[in-house]
Amino acid sequence: MLEPVSVGLKFAFLAVLYLFLLWISRSAFNDLRRGAFGGPRAPVAADATGMHPASSLDVLDGDGSFSPRLVVESVPGLSRGMAYDVAEGATLGRGDVEIQLEDPFASSRHARLTRQGAILVIEDLGSTNGTYLNDELLRGPRPLHAGDRVRIGDSTFTFDG
Amino acid sequence: MTARNRELFALIPATLLVTAGFAAVFIQRDNLLSDVSLTYGAIFLALCLAAHLVLRMTLPDADPYLFPLVAVLASFGLVMLYRLDEQLAREQAQWFVVGLLFFTAAIVALRRDHRVLERYRYVIALGGILLLLLPRLGSPVNGAYLSFDLGPISFQPAELAKLAIVIFLASYLRDTRHVLVIGARRFAGITFPPLKHLGPLLAVWGTAMALLFVIQDLGSSLMFFGGFLALVYVATNRISFVLIGLGLFALGARALYAIRPTIESRVDAWLHPFDPELYEREIGGSYQIAQSIFSQADGGFFGQGFGQAIVQLGDNPPILPAAHTDFIYAVITDELGLMGAVAVLLVYLLIVERGFKTAMLATDSFSKLLATGLTAVLALQVFVIVGGVTKLIPLTGVTLPFISYGGSSIVANFVLLALLLLVSDRARREAAA
Numbered sequence: 001m002l003e004p005v006s007v008g009l010k011f012a013f014l015a016v017l018y019l020f021l022l023w024i025s026r027s028a029f030n031d032l033r034r035g036a037f038g039g040p041r042a043p044v045a046a047d048a049t050g051m052h053p054a055s056s057l058d059v060l061d062g063d064g065s066f067s068p069r070l071v072v073e074s075v076p077g078l079s080r081g082m083a084y085d086v087a088e089g090a091t092l093g094r095g096d097v098e099i100q101l102e103d104p105f106a107s108s109r110h111a112r113l114t115r116q117g118a119i120l121v122i123e124d125l126g127s128t129n130g131t132y133l134n135d136e137l138l139r140g141p142r143p144l145h146a147g148d149r150v151r152i153g154d155s156t157f158t159f160d161g
Numbered sequence: 162m163t164a165r166n167r168e169l170f171a172l173i174p175a176t177l178l179v180t181a182g183f184a185a186v187f188i189q190r191d192n193l194l195s196d197v198s199l200t201y202g203a204i205f206l207a208l209c210l211a212a213h214l215v216l217r218m219t220l221p222d223a224d225p226y227l228f229p230l231v232a233v234l235a236s237f238g239l240v241m242l243y244r245l246d247e248q249l250a251r252e253q254a255q256w257f258v259v260g261l262l263f264f265t266a267a268i269v270a271l272r273r274d275h276r277v278l279e280r281y282r283y284v285i286a287l288g289g290i291l292l293l294l295l296p297r298l299g300s301p302v303n304g305a306y307l308s309f310d311l312g313p314i315s316f317q318p319a320e321l322a323k324l325a326i327v328i329f330l331a332s333y334l335r336d337t338r339h340v341l342v343i344g345a346r347r348f349a350g351i352t353f354p355p356l357k358h359l360g361p362l363l364a365v366w367g368t369a370m371a372l373l374f375v376i377q378d379l380g381s382s383l384m385f386f387g388g389f390l391a392l393v394y395v396a397t398n399r400i401s402f403v404l405i406g407l408g409l410f411a412l413g414a415r416a417l418y419a420i421r422p423t424i425e426s427r428v429d430a431w432l433h434p435f436d437p438e439l440y441e442r443e444i445g446g447s448y449q450i451a452q453s454i455f456s457q458a459d460g461g462f463f464g465q466g467f468g469q470a471i472v473q474l475g476d477n478p479p480i481l482p483a484a485h486t487d488f489i490y491a492v493i494t495d496e497l498g499l500m501g502a503v504a505v506l507l508v509y510l511l512i513v514e515r516g517f518k519t520a521m522l523a524t525d526s527f528s529k530l531l532a533t534g535l536t537a538v539l540a541l542q543v544f545v546i547v548g549g550v551t552k553l554i555p556l557t558g559v560t561l562p563f564i565s566y567g568g569s570s571i572v573a574n575f576v577l578l579a580l581l582l583l584v585s586d587r588a589r590r591e592a593a594a
Binding site: 005006007009010011012013014016017018019020021023024025027028031076077102104 | 468
């Protein structure tokens with residue numbers, strides 16, 4: 001007697017289900033069409049799996065007169081050519097600092113860049129494995145010049161004045 | 162529309178599904194159109210709303226679709242269980258309440274920063290391994306050591322252990338992923354990790370093999386090891402590590418196949434389900450899998466309709482054994498046909514898509530790896546059980562997440578969902594800022 005109702009309910013069930021799925025997958029496709037997985041503001045992925053610390057990464061050059069940058073030469077998890085803006089100085093290390101290195105040989109607060117007038121000074125913060133400036137172990141604070149190479153563990157940067 | 166309003170809107174279909182499903186089952190069973198189905202729909206909606214309010218208060222930016230997708234799976238589960246056995250559905254509904262309580266507790270406890278989990282990684286890992294070993298104290302069910310009796314409750318520790326192991330691996334690989342890549346050697350076109358760091362990888366492989374040997378369950382160890390390989394791939398971006406891992410797993414499984422009779426009988430039942438000798442065999446035969454294929458074929462394109470699948474005739478042995486747990490997918494296929502079965506798989510697919518998207522959005526490595534691992538393990542679990550029921554791979558007893566009957570499965574999967582939403586909330590807030 002109620003057989004048609006039962007069949008109707010089955011098709012209604014399937015219809016609701018597919019409409020729901022269509023609605024959700026539309027939003028998924030929109031995400032894919034936008035290209036970047038996170039919209040326009042997402043940082044550029046460093047590798048296929050998109051794993052890299054995105055904190056304070058900035059690929060753009062500043063337009064002002066004083067725009068010193070640390071350019072990534074080879075840093076685990078980051079792609080070559082990315083740059084950190086260090087105009088206001090920065091701390092490098094594995095811990096909660098401006099430039100986070102996912103490098104097992106880096107200390108949590110490894111080295112610091114400080115601005116002194118128009119130059120930047122680099123100093124080691126008593127790290128375990130040391131900081132190398134142009135392949136020389138850094139002892140005490142030293143000024144940075146354009147083209148200098150800074151190495152911490154397996155991470156190498158070039159300073160761009 | 163804000164994320165939470167989207168979520169609220171998306172909960173409506175799930176409620177409609179519960180109401181329609183229950184109404185159809187009532188009509189089929191008692192030939193009456195009752196308003197009780199509306200009551201069930203209302204109770205279900207109330208539960209979903211409660212969880213929605215928790216999310217609204219604690220994780221305002223979390224992914225809006227994950228919870229409604231899970232609610233749809235839950236509604237499938239409740240309708241199917243009610244149709245199989247009223248008592249089971251009632252118990253399952255109680256488990257949903259317990260699951261939602263754990264879900265809320267996990268969110269409230271970790272709402273500030275889920276990364277505190279990293280601090281307890283070794284405790285969590287130890288807990289996970291102990292949980293897995295627990296069933297050895299009891300007796301095997303169908304040759305596998307998967308459940309443990311805790312008073313009146315039968316408890317499947319593998320469900321909770323999968324969370325523990327993913328948390329541990331995500332945190333461990335966050336620290337060591339660079340070491341695995343740096344100093345890797347290329348040999349014959351394949352990148353091998355440095356020998357001294359191969360140790361931990363081999364240790365995980367050994368654990369998976371030991372697991373296979375101890376609990377004698379191919380499905381769970383495939384799930385754990387597959388999750389691990391997914392994490393290694395995302396952490397190192399080296400497909401070669403995954404291929405090496407799969408090769409090792411295949412070798413190990415082949416070796417165990419030769420030693421353990423349980424695994425051998427599973428494989429035989431998988432290869433020759435319609436062999437009369439295997440079909441008639443009392444223990445370890447192919448009766449279950451053959452019957453599962455028959456009832457799926459019975460479903461056709463649109464299915465037989467709610468309550469129409471033949472699961473049990475009189476007091477004979479069941480036509481479809483373990484219909485409420487392992488073979489619930491076969492019941493769904495029988496009653497809703499190919500369309501229904503594909504819809505279930507699509508729901509899982511979308512959950513996985515949201516999970517990986519969460520991982521892409523997350524900014525710190527631990528969150529990325531955690532979301533990847535949780536999603537991968539969930540996807541593999543669906544693959545293992547649906548693959549088993551449809552005779553794609555040897556059948557092993559894991560639950561179909563959020564649908565199968567089972568308390569520990571529901572609770573563990575709700576905690577998994579809570580962790581995904583926690584990662585998603587932080588990631589989406591940072592992306593929007």
